[in-house]
Amino acid sequence: MRASDRAYQRLRNEILEGTLAAGTLLGEVEQAERLGVSRTPLREALSRLTADGLADQTQGRGTVVSSVSLDDVDLLFELRLPLEVQAARLAAQRGDAERFTALAERFSQVEEALAAPDGAGREDQEARCYDLAEELDEAIAEAVDNSYLTGTLRGLRVHLVRVRRLARDEPARLVESAREHRTVCTAIASADGETAAAAMLIHLRRSLAYITDRSAASADGPKTRP
Structure with missing residues (x-):
């Protein structure tokens, strides 16, 4: 499995399970280190999460877990x-x-x-x-x-x-x-x-x-x- 796929699956599961709550900042440096991948595959994973509606790109903060109600x-x-x-x-x-x-x-x-x-x-x-x-x-x-x-x-x-x-x-x-x-x-x-x-x-x-x-x-x- 590609590094970007691993990062995507891990983050997706954590969002769905509520481990990563709405509004959580998905900082590139922090998440790349935590998931054991480089920043390039992490960016790919974040882009996929954004396309899924599970994350939002915000001005000034970066990528955050999207809200749900x-x-x-x-x-x-x-x-x-x-x-x-x-x-x-x-x-x-x-x-x-x-x-x-x-x-x-x-x-x-x-x-x-x-x-x-x-x-x-x-x-x-x-x-x-x-x-x-x-x-x-x-x-x-x-x-x-x-x-x-x-x-x-x-x-x-x-x-x-x-x-x-x-x-x-x-x-x-x-x-x-x-x-x-x-x-x-x-x-x-x-x-x-x-x-x-x-x-x-x-x-x-x-x-x-x-x-x-x-x-x-x-x-x-x-x-x-x-």
């Missing part, structure tokens, strides 16, 4: 809903039923583990749930085989990951999300495009309602400094 969610979902629904519909028509059946089973296992009353290994299961959701996204993208559609969705999902982390999914919501993803997988595996589209729409609407409620609760809560 729960207030952005409505705008993101306005575009996400029709694209994700169409992707699910096409995946049902073009995808490998066995692959989505296997994913449905894995979501079922995560759902059961997350709902367990003892909560053993909950953090691992939460991470597994998020990883499975990303795997489902990739499976749908490969099934659809439309670079224009899936490319646009990948760009959207980057920002939605950051918004989701701000909303902080509660255990009960993760159980529901795993169940909804399982239903999407089962519908795609059945090769029924309209059922798959409906299942995806239900999941997205519930996700939007959850994030919106969390945003409202955060706005009404006590004001604290970050």
